[in-house]
Amino acid sequence: MNDMRILERDVDANAIKIAAKGVQVYYGDTHAIKDVDVDIQDKTVTAFIGPSGCGKSTFLRCLNRMNDTIDVARVEGDIRIDGEDIYDKAVDPVQLRAKVGMVFQKPNPFPKSIFDNVAYGPRIHGLAKNKSDLDDIVERALRRAAIWNEVKDRLAAPGTGLSGGQQQRLCIARAVATEPEVLLMDEPCSALDPIATAQVEELIDELRQNYSVVIVTHSMQQAARVSQKTAFFHLGNLVEYGETGQIFTNPEDPRTESYITGRIG
Amino acid sequence: MALSLTGYVVLAVLVLTIAAFFAAKSKAKSTANGDVRLLHSLPNYYGYNAAMFTAVPALGIMLIWLLAQPMMIENSVFKLIPERIVEEGSSRGLVMSDVRRVAEGLDIAVAQGAITDTEADNIRSEARDIRALLGEVGVALGSDVEPEVLFAAQEYRTLSSVGAFWMAVVVLGVAFIGAAVSIVVSKADFRARNTVERGALALLILAASLAIMTTVGIVLSMLFESINFFRLHSWTDFFFGGSWAPNFRGDSDLSILPLLWGTLYISVIALLVAVPIGLFAAIYLSEYAGPKVRSAAKPLLEILAGIPTIVYGLFALLTVGPALVSIFGRGDQGLLGVEWMSGATAVLTAGLVMGIMLIPFVSSLSDDIINAVPQAMRDGSFGLGATQSETIRQVVLPAALPGIVGAVLLAASRAIGETMIVVLGAGAIAKFSLNPLEAMTTITTRIVSQLTGDTDFASPETLVAFALGLTLFVLTLGLNVLALYIVRKYREQYE
């Protein structure tokens, strides 16, 4: 059933949320991202696909300046969110990351209670006026992440005690709780089993209603299932970017076709 | 004289060992008619095998003999000493050390030719002034020699030389038998290498178990003397008494509590200095500092850990102490114009300097522990828009907390057991006081002062040091075991 979605996808032209132009990333001497231009739309799921080491995760981490935490990484070019250059000197990466949330490859709940995990973001950003407000935010986030029913009775239990799929949804809840405008997901399902993967994919589709979601995946099926737009990266280059249906059914670039048909990667 | 005999025996065993090595090697070769390939093992292994069987049992027996003989001789000699002398001379140990000293003096007198060997065995204190005689050969005695003590000393000499003679016979005999047997079995098909390797393995095991033997030695040596102490002094006073006032005429107050108070007070000050500084230094080095700063600052900090404690002791006594006095003391001439501190030695002096010493200890342990927190935790927090300090305070430190607690406990155990800084910087007055500017004393300082100088291993004032040592050992061991357990559990969590 999921495969059918490619065809019935609504491809309405949403406003552009993130505009990247001429992005270069260097890790020390390695040129990891070469001159990438891409526009990411609001309320859309955009998938980055490509073989391992093609730079898709690196590019994703440019969008909320997570590369700042790596000493040797250097980013050039122009990335704008809502028209504002996020690499501008005046921009505080802390404020940026509150706006652009991120979910990581491996579930990484903090060694705290489930409640504290989700409440962490709202607390540091001062989103809750009082305790009951915070309770509401946590409950809403956990509901959005479709994990509320599973954990509502043990909010004080440590987040590390959950199963892998639950942990990842907890991390999504944690990211959602900060009320970001963009949600970056770096292979969110790679450490999960198929059932958990299905849960998370379902969730991503729902999140699209409110957020611009960018997901990096090495699974083409997953990209096909959840995304409306797809970007194919290869050796640090953005090879092709377009409607997901288009990319998977009728790619323009021979490299994209080779990858999709399993000849490279 | 006994020592020289021992020396000759060792020498003889070694010569025999070397001879056995070559004999067995050539024997093995000859059984193979000179064709080394026919041997089970390389020729040298036959040699090693013979050497091993010659030296190891013989020297082992010798070692045990040397350890056991003094005890057995003392037991039999002690029976010769009448109760009267023991009571006057206050204890068995003291009398026995007199006996040994007289025996030693007689040995020296014989060696120097002042008397003959037979004379030494037969003189009586009625006939000759033994004290003067021994004084002439350079052995000074504290009092005149009682006839019983002299007799015991002569018996001691006799038993020692008889013991030494039999030891030589037995040891050399064992060495000969070992050599002979191992040479005889050195034939081509003898599995020399396997035997040698089993022997080598046994030696390795022996070396590894030395660690346990050391611990057992520590515990036993302190336990025995502590038991002796508790026979002479009530244990309730030691553990629950309120004052420490050793008095070498006897009837002392020997309670550990005032010492423990001083020890803990100084340790707490040291930790108050070392933990925040060390922890923040570790946080800065592991989370903020670039590779350049890190590679320069870390070894520099660790130099502080490599400086011997005597240096810190001198630093406390001659630099920090006087500096503190010039701030808190000297009345109107002082910096604060107060007269709170009278001497350089004080709890604060020792605590501050010990804190400096512990900074690198805390920082390098915490650094390791903070680095063990997975990067994914930090990424998760940064990804939510947390600042670095929020990430550290709310994610990294809580995750590293058990490990840091372990590090602090290890540092505490260091502080409690530290000796030189407190010996030089803390003072010698045992008391309960909250004033950090006063001199106080610690367990380790008292151990040093009770065990140095002229000590009498029969008085509770000396023996108390062993009870203090045992308490110190148990205390630090407990802290260490707990800390190592916590740290190990912590590491497993992230592996």
Added chain:
Amino acid sequence: MTDATTPSSVPAMTPLSGKGSLLVQDARTRKRNAAEKRFKAYGVVAISIGMLMLIILVFNIISRGTGAFQQTFVTLEVPLLAEKLDKKGNRDPNDLRKVSTFGYAPLLRTAFEDKIAQNGIETELSPKAMAGILSAGAPAQLRDFVLADPSMIGTTQQFEFLASSRVDGYLKGRVSRDSIANDKNISAEQLDFVDKLIEGGSIEKRFNLAFIIGADSSDARPEAAGMGVSMIGSFFMMLVVLALALPIGVAASIYLEEFAPKNWLTDIIEVNISNLAAVPSIVFGILGLAVFINYMHLPTSAPLVGGLVLTLMTLPTIIISTRASLKAVPPSIRDAALGVGASKMQSVFHHVLPLAAPGILTGTIIGLAQALGETAPLLLIGMVGFIASNPPDSIASGLLDPNSAMPAQIYEWAKRADPAFYERAWGGIIILLVFLITMNTIAVILRRRFERRW
């Protein structure tokens, strides 16, 4: 769907459109960034305090200790009068020996009287007070000279005497006319006299080799105290530690790392070793006192006993580092040796051990450096509290005769409560640190040179 919740039942979490521009920091972010700066500053402060302490310590040691390497000498022509030294005139060594150092003291007074007469120095000091600026050891120095060569009697010879510690302190700025107000050992007039002699070039401060190679002296003559004999004591202790701790430590590590089965016994040994490494050093001193001295009757104050105690202390360090270097040798090396038919023992001794040797050596040097600076256990086995005056004349005497060790000698000087001895203690620390720095540098170089990445 595993979750019963449907999107419609979830209150929408609309992104806050009024969140404001990224280019403008809101008040909360500013506050958080200020907190961030403060927190980072704490770290900088902590590091700076550590560095500052190191600098203060090093500065302190150098500024107070370098003085010990210089000493004040008084040059004096002393007439070796025959009527005082050899009344019988027969130069018989036995008769000469009967003249004690008291007999030589008048010669020094005469020498000073000659000196002021020659140089025209005016002073109200008695000849005895003039001679008081010399070390108390000066007559003994004269006597030794005469006994070594009786033919010198009757001549006038030029001598260089150590100045007394107060005069030495005066030249080094430690002693001033104010500080000696209550000092019975020296008077302001004597200092005036010293000033005049300095002008005349008879008193000067020079490098003092005797401090490095000489022996300790009695309480009254700090100017003559040296580190040399205690250095020899330390050397013999290190010899014992090296001879015992290295083979035993390596053997124990080989067993634990290569042969030991995983069972409770090995576990106990391992826990034991890591705990032994953290046992206070003073406890090892108690062990040494109880076992080596009280039970085995080994000689008190002997470097052999010190070495044994330090061996037990150093073993855990050596075992821990040796095991780390054995662990670093990849299993493939062992497999390769076993594969060509070597026994397990052969594979370890022929292949693994040589490859691990640099690491073992580094660990051993670091362990030795630790042992070299250790003081507390030495106090209990009697390596302080006496004057280490005679250098040993053989290996046996080096091991068995009472001696001191460098840190124990420093402690001994620190206890004597005389600023002149304090200076020597700081100087001793410089010597000790030079040894430690050399050893650690060698260890670092070895590690860099032979470090192998598999």
